[in-house]
Amino acid sequence: MRTLIKIMGGLVLLFSMTTAVMATPVDTYEFKTPENQKRGLSLAHELRCPQCQNQNLIDSNSPVARDLRLEVFKMVDEGKGDDEIIEFMTSRYGEFVLYKPKMETKTYILWLGPVGLLLIGLVIGFIFIRKQRISGNVPNEISEEDRRELDSLLKRNNK
Amino acid sequence: MKKLVLFIPLVIFLAMGVFLYKGLFLNPQQLDSALEGKPIPAFQLERLETPAEIITNEQLKGKVSLLNVWATWCPSCKYEHPFLVMLKRKNLLPIYGINYRDERAPALEELKRQGDPYNVNIYDKDGRLGLDLGVYGAPESFVVDHNGIIRFRYAGPIDQRVWSETLYPMIQQLQAEAAKDGAS
Numbered sequence: 001m002r003t004l005i006k007i008m009g010g011l012v013l014l015f016s017m018t019t020a021v022m023a024t025p026v027d028t029y030e031f032k033t034p035e036n037q038k039r040g041l042s043l044a045h046e047l048r049c050p051q052c053q054n055q056n057l058i059d060s061n062s063p064v065a066r067d068l069r070l071e072v073f074k075m076v077d078e079g080k081g082d083d084e085i086i087e088f089m090t091s092r093y094g095e096f097v098l099y100k101p102k103m104e105t106k107t108y109i110l111w112l113g114p115v116g117l118l119l120i121g122l123v124i125g126f127i128f129i130r131k132q133r134i135s136g137n138v139p140n141e142i143s144e145e146d147r148r149e150l151d152s153l154l155k156r157n158n159k
Numbered sequence: 160m161k162k163l164v165l166f167i168p169l170v171i172f173l174a175m176g177v178f179l180y181k182g183l184f185l186n187p188q189q190l191d192s193a194l195e196g197k198p199i200p201a202f203q204l205e206r207l208e209t210p211a212e213i214i215t216n217e218q219l220k221g222k223v224s225l226l227n228v229w230a231t232w233c234p235s236c237k238y239e240h241p242f243l244v245m246l247k248r249k250n251l252l253p254i255y256g257i258n259y260r261d262e263r264a265p266a267l268e269e270l271k272r273q274g275d276p277y278n279v280n281i282y283d284k285d286g287r288l289g290l291d292l293g294v295y296g297a298p299e300s301f302v303v304d305h306n307g308i309i310r311f312r313y314a315g316p317i318d319q320r321v322w323s324e325t326l327y328p329m330i331q332q333l334q335a336e337a338a339k340d341g342a343s
Contacts, residue, residue, distance in 0.1 A: 050295035053187055063260060064295050067286055092293035094193035 029070065032077050040076040044069050047089055048097045056099065192301075192312035193293055199226070199307050200291035207258050207266060207280035214281050220307035223333045224253045225300055225326075227277070227317075228289060230261040231269050233297040239316035243276035246322070252330060256280040259289045259297050302329055305337035 031037035041058065047068070049060035057069045068089070075085045089097050101107045142150070194200075199216045206212040219226070227243065229236040247254055256277035258266050263282060270280075283289055292301065295314070302311040311329055313321065 050190070050293070063286070067290055071290065091193055092291060093295070094191055094293070096190055 029073050031073065036076050039082070040073045043076065043082060043085060044072050046099045047072065047086075048099055050093045050097060189314065190295075192309070194301075194309045195312060197309055199301075199303060199309060200288065202281075202283075202288045202291070204288060205282045207256070207263065207282040210263075210282070214279060216307065218279070219255055219303065221305060222253055223305055223330055223337055224255055224303050225330070226255050226257065226303055226309075227301075228257045228259045228292070228294050228297050228299045230259045230297050231265045232261065235316045236298045237273075239298050239318070240273050240276070242317055242319065242322070244274040247274075247276040247278075251327075252334070253278040257283050257288060257292075259283050259294065260286040300326075302326060302333065304333045305340065 031040060044057040047057045049055045049057055049062060049065040049068070051062045051064045052060040055065070057065050057072065071088075072085055075088065086098065095101065101110055103111055199219055201216050203213050203215050206214050225246075229239075243254060254277050256279070258280055261282075261284070263284075266280075266282075270277075281288065286294075292299075293312075298316055300313045300317055301309050302313075304310050310333060311326075313326065315321075317326065
């Protein structure tokens, strides 16, 4: 048990170290404060690189991603709000760059679709289960003839 | 009625299948530009040939024009180059070059060797104008109307097909609009 705990502890340590390494961008940028660094990195994680699609600004090392990453970091240090930075990005590259799309009329299906599907599933499941339970509750009446046959079968089996 | 209900999942499946199958043939690189309908972003940059001369966005207004983002490090730009040179010879509209994230000397060398299709070349060394234009790779071309409004963005090299099917009809239409504005 103790060794197991040790192994688990080691694994936790290992994973926390790897994530710490991953959080550092390729180029060095000195943030003014640790809070800024946290905000800058989390923003850059949520923005998609327009060139290497399916990579965010931190993962991608294309020149465009590097420029945009630095631009985001600079804006964070200038004290610009998240909304302002996201507006800066979407006004140039379109809403495509947002990994987290805005909640709008045209994105309702994206945001609410999964919840809707889950609800539909639950409703169908509920109806299904209820139906089965009702059919299961029907008292099993067997006719006199069947009972006699059953008895004789049981008797034969017990011999 | 009950049997019809059983077919609902199949119908949904087929509808999604058609939808997703169509999606297979879309080009994910073909993004709509967020700048279509907006003016050329404000800039003040050196001219490629003469560093002392400053070009601003105001100078690009007045005529329907083609704004072409290029660089010497970009192979597709080399592919596109002869076509642009040919366009220039036809003198259909001004072509403005944006030399994007490039070095001055090799860029000038390239123009000397391959011909210069550009009326004016803007030297965007840091890619700041490119960033404001939402450029994510070169070559990219913007069709700009006489008021300096970006009307269309094309990502990728221009060739005869793209030119005659998409760009030129649009440019002709915009030039007609410009002529009407000028007359009234």
